[in-house]
Amino acid sequence: MLAVCISGTIGLGTAFLPAGRAEAVDAWAVAAQSLGVYAAYKSSLSSILALGNDVSAQVQSARQDLKENGEDGNHHDWDVVNRVMRQLVNKGQYVLRTNSLPFIWGVNNSSDFNASCFPTDYVSINRALVRGLECDEDELAAVLGHEMTHGIEQHSAKNYAKAVAQYYGMSFLNMDAGLMDWNKLNALANYSIAKNVTLPTEYDADAGGFYIMTSAGFNPGGPAAAMYRMAYYLTYETRNVLEYQDPDDKKKNQENFSDHPETELREKRLAQMMTDYGCGHVTVKDRKTVCIDGQDLLTVDLTRDDYDNTVENAYYVAGGLAKAFHDCDSLEAWNFRDDGEGGLNFLTSDRVYKPLQDFVSVQHLGSRLQELVQNAYAGEAATGARTKMKEAEAARQQELSAAKAEVAAADEKTVKKMRENGDAYSDYGMGKQALWELGRVFAAKHMDNEAESYVIRGRAKAVDGDYTGGLADADQGLALDDKNAYNFLNRADIYRMLGNREAALADCQSAMKVDAENPYSYLMSAEIEDEMNRKDEALESYQKFYKLRPAAFRRIPSEYLQKISEKDYKTWQKEQAEKEKARLEAWKKKQKEKTAQTAKTEKTEASAKTEKDQQNRKK
Structure with missing residues (x-):
């Protein structure tokens, strides 16, 4: 590369x-x-x-x-x-x-x-x-x-x-x-x-x-339907001149600075991918006629009053057929059956099949579909169509398997970063993303710290709402390693989420015994003590935190910061005033823009009304 x-x-x-x-x-x-x-x-x-x-x-x-x-x-x-x-x-x-x-x-x-x-x-x-x-x-x-x-x-x-x-x-x-x-x-x-x-x-x-x-x-x-719809929007609906796509083929095909392929070309490529996905059986002719092995099945029409969605309907009917041919290895899997009204039902109630089922039903083409599908399967032995599709599918699965194996074989440094990412997601309250990263950690062959991984996953489970599972993981991690202050702090956070503040404080104390220089033990203790309205204890804990991390004074509530450091308190007050000033200026700017837009709209509406009145008078 x-x-x-x-x-x-x-x-x-x-x-x-x-x-x-x-x-x-x-x-x-x-x-x-x-x-x-x-x-x-x-x-x-x-x-x-x-x-x-x-x-x-x-x-x-x-x-x-x-x-x-x-x-x-x-x-x-x-x-x-x-x-x-x-x-x-x-x-x-x-x-x-x-x-x-x-x-x-x-x-x-x-x-x-x-x-x-x-x-x-x-x-x-x-x-x-x-x-x-x-x-x-x-x-x-x-x-x-x-x-x-x-x-x-x-x-x-x-x-x-x-x-x-x-x-x-x-x-x-x-x-x-x-x-x-x-x-x-x-x-x-x-x-x-x-x-x-x-x-x-x-x-x-x-x-x-x-x-x-x-x-x-x-x-x-x-995908093919999306490309068609995109082209239609950019040609007939967009109000952004930079997005506009000229319908004139000569102008459309002129060389330009665009970093995206022309939509019609993308539509054709994606339509071919749909065909290949369905063992080569399904095509769309003239953007409206759906064919099976070159034989016409049906021609779709628009189904809306406000917009001609014929092309999209054609791709959705064809897409349903392609999925069925891809997923069903035999005619029997289509489950053709009498609908009780002289027609045929087929496949399942999966919404992907609904456009196909609706058009076949309305045009009474159940028997025609069954015949074409039967012929398609009968001809696969000679053409090798299904074999080609299966081989392509197997190649993709092999690539995915190789990629998964590469992730699982990640070295300890990489696995550690994944665990840190999981912990960071928990900090942001994003439990599902945290568990996703930790899933990769536990699937790795070279996990560097099993105990910490268990405790961090426990916190992630709690963030995601699984407090019982979270506490069980944290307990298991601490059973493996009770010499890591962060293991106690992570479990303390789970107890805090559960509302068990006394247990959380006990874990903070345990963390301090393991590492008296870890500032976060004092910070969490201070926050919990403040929640419990133990002001004196909270102040003492915040003082210890400040001593270890004076640059992090912004994490200390103002009522405590004022007592701990007058200088930093004044800095905090100045920053708050600047933020409020910026917020107020942004609000005023937004209001000004809103007023200007309202005036512009009123002027446009007034102009349109005047023009309409003049036309009415002429009539």
Whole structure:
């Protein structure tokens, strides 16, 4: 990968060098550039990958996204996204690398049709995307599976590193040969990065997303349907000129700076993946006629009054067939049966099959379907269609197994980081993510500290609501090692969650006996004593904490801090005043913007009313 990146950078740069000037670039300069590009790539990649394995960075990226773009206030948007993401995360087949975090997600209030996966595996979903896809679960699953693949493959980190390296290499040649101005270089670099770095990963993400969403039980026709719906939205519905996609094929196919493939091409590729998934039996002709082995089964029509959803219906009918051919190894598994009304029922009540069942029922094509399906299975022996599908499936499973084995074989340092990540998630109250990381710790062959792992998992279980299981794990960990102060502190936190403050204080005391210099024993004791209204004891504990960690004075409540350090108390007061001032200014700015927007809307409405009145008078 590195060699390709370096040679690609040099090759692109030298393509613009006149022969005479190119000869002037000596071997040492080229070698220096190569080393520089390699160093730039490695340095950038290392930094971004480290960020992607930092729980705090992940949480902050989510908070920043929702702060800058606002949080989608429609609970229905959140409900459908949560439902889809949970199904993808919990049922989809994928393996995250040892230095990747479990996925978290959020729905922001942006009016741009977009979703993205941060290097931290935070999936950001814009409100406009959810609404643009009209909360369709299968289409959303395709897009979100696509974003998950970016995270799984660490595309953001790798693409950023490649972009830095490519820009570095082109800049080096520009300085050495003096061939173009920096504005032109910047434009050329951006174009090259979009086409040579980002664009290829979009195809990879489409393919990866397809397999994640189908393995999670979504309709295999969803990805192609999503691409069609996306193209329709960007052509006819978007109000963002930067998103607009011209319907004119000549203009649409012109070279541009986009780092995403053209939607129609992506639709065709994903439709072919659906066909391959269904043993090659299912195709969609002219975006409306569903065929089995080239024989027409049915032609769909729109099922809505406000929007022509014919194409999406065709892909969903075909997707249901593809899933059935993929999952059913014989005609008998389709379970064709009399419906009691002169027709045929088939397959199960799985919602993925509903579009297929509805169109077959309405058009009275049960017998036609049964005949085509029977012929399809009869012909598989000659074509080897099922064998090809099974081989492709086995290859994917082998890749997943190898990836799982690699994670399980992680060294002790890596396993320790996973455990620390789990503990950090518990600090943020994110029990499920904590347990996910600790699941990897206990599955590892080289666990470095079994006792601590048990206690930290116990705390994670308690954070997730399983107090009994959490306490049992903590007890087991302490039975293995009672010389670790943090083992006592973690169990103390579980007791605290249970409301058993006396037991929690006892564990804090035990932690102090093991390590009198651990400040957190005193901090937790102080907090619990304050909760119990034992002010004098709390003050004494906070004083001991402050003595060990004076720089952490902000963790001490103001009523105690004032008695412990007047200087730090004044610093705290100043900071609070500044925060309040900033909050008030932000509120005033927001109110001003809101007033301006209201005035603009009223002016637009008044203008429209005036125009309408004039038209009425003319009539």
